[in-house]
Amino acid sequence: MSGIGPVEPDGDTRPLDPPPVAPRPRGGPRTRMTRRHRGAAAAAFLTVAALTAGTLLYVTRPRPGPPPEPRFPSQTTSFRYLYMQVRDTDARPREFEFTIQTFTESDAPVTVLGISQPYAGLSLISRPETPLRVKGGGSRKIAVTVRVADCGKVPRNAGLPFLDVTLRNTRAKEAHSYILGACYARDLSRALEEACGNEIR
Amino acid sequence: MRQRSLIAITAALAAGALTLTACGSRDDNGGGSDSGNGDTTVVIGVDAPLTGDLSALGLGIKNSVDLATKIANKEKYVEGVTFKIEALDDQGQASVGQQNATKLVANKDVLGVVGPLNSSVGESMQKVFDSAKLVEVSPANTNPALTQGVNWQTKKERPYKSYFRTATTDAIQGPFAAQYVFNEAKKKKVFVIDDKKTYGAGLAATFTAEFKELGGQVVGTEHINPESKDFSAVATKVKNSGADVVYYGGEYPQAGPLSKQIKEAGAKIPLVGGDGIYSADFIKLSGAAGTGDLATSVGAPVESLPSAKEFVANYKAEGYKEAYEAYGGYSYDSAWAIIEAVKKVVEDNDGKLPDDARAKVVDAMQNVSFDGVTGKVSFDEFGDATNKQLTVYTVKGGDWATVKSGTFTG
Numbered sequence: 241m242s243g244i245g246p247v248e249p250d251g252d253t254r255p256l257d258p259p260p261v262a263p264r265p266r267g268g269p270r271t272r273m274t275r276r277h278r279g280a281a282a283a284a285f286l287t288v289a290a291l292t293a294g295t296l297l298y299v300t301r302p303r304p305g306p307p308p309e310p311r312f313p314s315q316t317t318s319f320r321y322l323y324m325q326v327r328d329t330d331a332r333p334r335e336f337e338f339t340i341q342t343f344t345e346s347d348a349p350v351t352v353l354g355i356s357q358p359y360a361g362l363s364l365i366s367r368p369e370t371p372l373r374v375k376g377g378g379s380r381k382i383a384v385t386v387r388v389a390d391c392g393k394v395p396r397n398a399g400l401p402f403l404d405v406t407l408r409n410t411r412a413k414e415a416h417s418y419i420l421g422a423c424y425a426r427d428l429s430r431a432l433e434e435a436c437g438n439e440i441r
Numbered sequence: 442m443r444q445r446s447l448i449a450i451t452a453a454l455a456a457g458a459l460t461l462t463a464c465g466s467r468d469d470n471g472g473g474s475d476s477g478n479g480d481t482t483v484v485i486g487v488d489a490p491l492t493g494d495l496s497a498l499g500l501g502i503k504n505s506v507d508l509a510t511k512i513a514n515k516e517k518y519v520e521g522v523t524f525k526i527e528a529l530d531d532q533g534q535a536s537v538g539q540q541n542a543t544k545l546v547a548n549k550d551v552l553g554v555v556g557p558l559n560s561s562v563g564e565s566m567q568k569v570f571d572s573a574k575l576v577e578v579s580p581a582n583t584n585p586a587l588t589q590g591v592n593w594q595t596k597k598e599r600p601y602k603s604y605f606r607t608a609t610t611d612a613i614q615g616p617f618a619a620q621y622v623f624n625e626a627k628k629k630k631v632f633v634i635d636d637k638k639t640y641g642a643g644l645a646a647t648f649t650a651e652f653k654e655l656g657g658q659v660v661g662t663e664h665i666n667p668e669s670k671d672f673s674a675v676a677t678k679v680k681n682s683g684a685d686v687v688y689y690g691g692e693y694p695q696a697g698p699l700s701k702q703i704k705e706a707g708a709k710i711p712l713v714g715g716d717g718i719y720s721a722d723f724i725k726l727s728g729a730a731g732t733g734d735l736a737t738s739v740g741a742p743v744e745s746l747p748s749a750k751e752f753v754a755n756y757k758a759e760g761y762k763e764a765y766e767a768y769g770g771y772s773y774d775s776a777w778a779i780i781e782a783v784k785k786v787v788e789d790n791d792g793k794l795p796d797d798a799r800a801k802v803v804d805a806m807q808n809v810s811f812d813g814v815t816g817k818v819s820f821d822e823f824g825d826a827t828n829k830q831l832t833v834y835t836v837k838g839g840d841w842a843t844v845k846s847g848t849f850t851g
Contacts, residue, residue, distance in 0.1 A: 311747055315816065318850055358624035397654045400616040402624070402847060419617065419829075421851010 313407035314416035321420040324427035334388040347376035353406040361393030391436035486545040488556035491530035494694035501766030509776035538562035542569035553779030560584035561639035571601040580771035585612040588823040605824040615647025628686035636691035645690030676706035692717035697726020704730035743770040774813035
């Protein structure tokens with residue numbers, strides 16, 4: 241809405257009253273114009289002015305800006321802990337597996353480039369392997385195998401253990417930590433206890 | 442921009458002339474002022490420390506709420522309602538906060554309150570607001586007990602239905618810091634200090650518990666008097682303890698000088714704190730020695746969120762003298778949550794505020810959900826924010842720099 245108002249008469253189509261006759265100016269010669277000619281000239285002038293103004297407004301109209309940048313991948317991606325599976329505790333290497341599910345909120349796909357955790361005594365392998373793509377608005381389950389390399393360097397009872405994830409979308413590549421909550425923390429502690437027994441610090 | 446205005450004016454004049462010439466009348470688009478929305482005034486109360494040591498954070502809260510009301514009025518977001526703010530100064534003191542709560546309850550136009558900054562102040566206000574069924578949304582209170590009850594570690598129980606917050610709790614913030622300090626900063630021996638207040642002591646406790654569980658060692662603990670600025674005795678103890686990091690539960694007016702004095706005592710180790718030290722004033726107070734100090738704060742860095750760009754631009758355009766600081770985005774979202782709740786109540790009542798508007802706003806708040814400055818804004822069954830992000834910052838080049846962000850999804 242421009243706020244300029246209608247160009248055409250709105251509901252009233254009566255002919256306009258003729259403009260009053262202007263007093264004849266004094267002085268030199270002038271082109272003689274009839275009332276009809278003057279009216280036509282005025283109408284032509286106003287039409288041209290309106291068209292010019294309209295064209296200028298159109299040409300200089302505000303253009304829609306570039307589409308908004310996609311959000312950072314961590315702002316559209318979530319990870320949820322599902323369950324833990326402890327394997328034979330006597331087996332070597334000592335390992336266990338947990339399953340997580342990742343979700344993306346937006347239409348933009350996200351690629352999970354890597355999954356890790358900060359404890360020196362543990363290493364992770366994911367299935368499917370990274371990099372793995374999650375389509376926009378989609379979800380994927382990921383099985384993570386945890387290999388215990390050094391029981392002396394694992395947490396005994398971490399309250400809010402991190403899962404470190406590297407993500408990429410069209411906006412950025414980003415390292416982000418996900419804190420999977422109390423259930424993950426509890427199950428991780430139990431699994432580590434079973435894997436390490438008394439060796440845990 | 443200027444050129445375009447000129448063209449627009451020319452065009453308007455030309456077309457206007459044609460219209461006048463053609464029909465001798467003009468369209469009446471209703472007239473009226475473009476400021477102010479209607480007949481009903483709804484006041485959003487603000488309680489924060491507007492004077493004193495913590496005023497940098499408090500004024501950022503006040504300005505951000507003011508901005509939210511201005512935007513809502515400009516957009517005529519709630520038809521027939523004009524929002525105003527009433528900002529009261531609690532000076533960071535629980536007793537003053539309680540008096541302010543009583544004052545806000547007495548103003549019948551107040552349908553919601555944003556604040557306070559300090560958990561101890563929040564604690565003193567909750568009952569007053571809840572008795573009056575007046576909704577309170579804190580952008581900054583992080584003590585878990587405020588929403589989950591004093592026994593939150595064993596049995597979560599919401600104490601007040603009218604209390605909500607957009608900030609993440611220390612139940613997450615303390616362990617988040619511990620995880621970072623132990624695993625990534627590789628610090629194994631901590632000296633823990635707090636200011637004995639609800640926020641500081643609570644945060645220090647949740648940090649300590651997690652740090653120990655990870656295998657870290659607490660080599661000393663101390664409490665400081667927040668009224669004092671001389672921490673030399675504590676600084677000497679830190680130096681002699683062999684700690685490789687200090688964790689401080691408290692706020693920047695004390696944390697700044699404490700950091701400086703610890704380094705002056707010869708302990709060249711970082712001080713780590715929570716959102717209470719995440720302020721530009723901490724950097725001023727700690728001086729050059731503060732470089733390398735760390736803070737966790739609630740949420741993602743506001744500047745990194747596309748949703749925050751408009752907030753930052755609007756804040757700048759309004760010309761507020763003070764920065765929006767750590768809680769600006771959360772304060773804006775807190776105010777907007779109240780605006781959304783008022784909108785719902787008005788729309789459900791044929792465009793008018795009902796007689797029991799306050800109680801209805803409390804009910805509506807529970808289901809509020811919108812994309813705010815800080816991301817998705819909504820509340821869980823305890824009144825806590827469902828968006829639980831945290832970020833580690835470090836002092837670098839005289840400013841806070843982002844180190845790492847994490848999201849609680851449990």
